[in-house]
Amino acid sequence: MSAGSQDRTGGAECLSALVDGEVDAVAVLQACDAWRADSEVRSTWHAYQLIGDVLRSDDLASSAAHDAGFLVAVRARLVAEPVVLAPAPLVARKSAEGLAPPESALFGNGALALLGRGHRAGRWMLPTAVAAGFVLVAGTFVVLRPGSLPQVPPAALALADVAAPGNGSNALRPVADASGKGVVDATGAVVPAAIIVNGRLIRDTRLDRYLAAHKQFAGSSALGVPSAFLRSATVDAEPR
Amino acid sequence: MLTRALVPLALAWSAVLAWPVAQAQAPTVPVVAPNQLRAWLLRIHNAASHHNFQGTFVVSGGGGVASARISHFYEGPNQYERIESMDGRQRKVFRYNDVVHTVWPASHVAMIEQRGLLSSFPALLQAGDDGLDEWYDGQLEALDRVAGHEANVLSVRAKDGHRYGYRLWADRASGLLLRADVIGEHGEVLETSAFSDVSIGVRPQTETVLQAMRRLDGFLVVRPVFTPTRLDAEGWTMRQVAPGFKLVRCVSRQIEPPGEASGAGPAAPSVIQTIYSDGLTYVSVFIEPYRADRHVRPMFASLGATSTLSLRQGDWWVTAVGDVPPATLKIFAGALERRKP
Numbered sequence: 001m002s003a004g005s006q007d008r009t010g011g012a013e014c015l016s017a018l019v020d021g022e023v024d025a026v027a028v029l030q031a032c033d034a035w036r037a038d039s040e041v042r043s044t045w046h047a048y049q050l051i052g053d054v055l056r057s058d059d060l061a062s063s064a065a066h067d068a069g070f071l072v073a074v075r076a077r078l079v080a081e082p083v084v085l086a087p088a089p090l091v092a093r094k095s096a097e098g099l100a101p102p103e104s105a106l107f108g109n110g111a112l113a114l115l116g117r118g119h120r121a122g123r124w125m126l127p128t129a130v131a132a133g134f135v136l137v138a139g140t141f142v143v144l145r146p147g148s149l150p151q152v153p154p155a156a157l158a159l160a161d162v163a164a165p166g167n168g169s170n171a172l173r174p175v176a177d178a179s180g181k182g183v184v185d186a187t188g189a190v191v192p193a194a195i196i197v198n199g200r201l202i203r204d205t206r207l208d209r210y211l212a213a214h215k216q217f218a219g220s221s222a223l224g225v226p227s228a229f230l231r232s233a234t235v236d237a238e239p240r
Numbered sequence: 241m242l243t244r245a246l247v248p249l250a251l252a253w254s255a256v257l258a259w260p261v262a263q264a265q266a267p268t269v270p271v272v273a274p275n276q277l278r279a280w281l282l283r284i285h286n287a288a289s290h291h292n293f294q295g296t297f298v299v300s301g302g303g304g305v306a307s308a309r310i311s312h313f314y315e316g317p318n319q320y321e322r323i324e325s326m327d328g329r330q331r332k333v334f335r336y337n338d339v340v341h342t343v344w345p346a347s348h349v350a351m352i353e354q355r356g357l358l359s360s361f362p363a364l365l366q367a368g369d370d371g372l373d374e375w376y377d378g379q380l381e382a383l384d385r386v387a388g389h390e391a392n393v394l395s396v397r398a399k400d401g402h403r404y405g406y407r408l409w410a411d412r413a414s415g416l417l418l419r420a421d422v423i424g425e426h427g428e429v430l431e432t433s434a435f436s437d438v439s440i441g442v443r444p445q446t447e448t449v450l451q452a453m454r455r456l457d458g459f460l461v462v463r464p465v466f467t468p469t470r471l472d473a474e475g476w477t478m479r480q481v482a483p484g485f486k487l488v489r490c491v492s493r494q495i496e497p498p499g500e501a502s503g504a505g506p507a508a509p510s511v512i513q514t515i516y517s518d519g520l521t522y523v524s525v526f527i528e529p530y531r532a533d534r535h536v537r538p539m540f541a542s543l544g545a546t547s548t549l550s551l552r553q554g555d556w557w558v559t560a561v562g563d564v565p566p567a568t569l570k571i572f573a574g575a576l577e578r579r580k581p
Contacts, residue, residue: 207539207541207548207550209495209496210524210561211543213513213526216353
């Protein structure tokens with residue numbers, strides 16, 4: 001499975017981040033996978049949850065036996081629940097397998113085929129229920145903490161600095177590039193690039209017309225996203 | 241009763257969780273077979289027309305930042321688009337298939353274009369004769385996240401110095417391009433365009449686009465005219481082109497912005513625009529009569545990934561524009577030759 005011993009430390013960090021609701025969907029998948037495969041990860045997960053519970057409320061710092069008792073009670077209730085779709089198989093299976101709810105009775109659809117491999121379904125049931133639980137918890141964290149979402153991609157902001165050095169070999173460079181910020185004026189409108197030619201500063205709005213005419217061609221660019229519209233919008237945005 | 245509802249939920253969740261794990265492992269291996277590069281690019285290209293999406297798109301480079309609100313809808317074969325620039329002068333673009341309206345509400349000017357003539361670019365990619373694999377190679381990088389979506393990262397490397405490389409983030413589920421970086425000769429990022437947020441699979445609201453396109457009362461409507469032509473018919477020869485570039489189109493047109501065409505003295509002479517492409521990027525070469533008052537001196541400028549080179553050639557003024565290194569523009573501008581009359 002994917003949870004080899006070599007990445008156990010990383011897995012623990014990932015679990016910790018998951019508890020905090022700070023991982024992306026890919027990491028959630030990997031963590032779930034590790035959790036399913038590795039009992040140590042499961043106990044780590046439980047420990048983290050317990051820590052979190054205690055931190056949130058003293059009421060939650062109950063003994064493990066309390067949890068276990070609750071789970072046993074839930075299982076007992078599950079088994080005892082009447083099943084609307086097919087009550088007869090439930091009775092038959094109950095006596096044969098004890099804890100395992102009859103998946104075929106619960107679901108006529110194919111969703112379960114992915115999981116239920118005969119008697120293994122019984123072992124699945126609880127872990128998956130808990131997994132669903134922590135996914136919901138993670139989801140709740142995202143909803144409750146919008147401030148933790150990235151507001152502005154830092155890469156985009158840093159771009160001016162990255163792009164500024166450019167290919168400085170050419171003698172004719174826009175002033176905008178040299179300063180890294182000359183393109184946007186105080187009102188936020190984009191002004192035409194000022195150009196140094198033979199050491200003298202000139203400003204040529206005609207340049208923009210070529211740019212606009214050029215970009216027009218790529219109304220739908222090779223990649224389909226109309227970035228060309230936008231870039232001509234940049235060009236076009238100067239007040240006339 | 242509640243527990244009975246929870247267990248199916250749990251099972252459904254675990255099915256959702258378990259299934260993509262196997263899928264997630266494959267793309268982390270960084271290989272793209274040469275013929276796969278085109279497949280990836282086509283997937284990205286097709287995703288843009290076959291999904292309904294709505295989002296904010298930000299372009300930054302060369303110290304400038306511009307953003308726009310984009311909505312794209314499709315219904316059957318019909319494409320609807322609405323783009324509203326959010327910086328500087330207000331400008332809206334509405335597209336219904338090949339008809340594009342560009343509206344400047346402040347100056348009450350609207351430009352109506354038929355895109356057919358100028359936008360054969362995607363067809364070029366699909367035709368498969370562009371030698372894309374000869375000039376670029378592709379590499380898949382680790383999954384990333386853009387605007388809240390998981391994304392496959394495709395690194396497109398230029399094989400020579402006549403073009404730039406790209407790094408493309410495509411939504412893993414839909415293939416929609418979420419972010420594109422233009423990479424310079426030394427690996428530096430020249431320009432980034434990305435969705436800062438996007439909803440994919442929204443309900444198509446095509447009527448909002450069509451309604452806006454019908455509301456042109458009180459607008460000065462401009463319809464730019466493109467006349468197809470050929471360089472040799474205009475008395476020009478292109479002695480050589482940069483490696484990998486092919487002639488795509490040659491038109492005679494006006495390049496004055498709408499609103500200035502009227503009342504700006506004598507009508508500006510038309511300009512010949514010739515377009516060359518290597519399959520991913522393209523270069524425009526403009527030729528127009530030299531005018532001392534307008535064409536003061538040779539110029540070179542870069543803004544983000546786009547460079548412009550202007551120079552005088554006898555009685556003519558030649559301008560090359562493109563998202564390519566300056567040396568590539570020099571090849572085009574220098575290879576134009578006026579045929580002896």
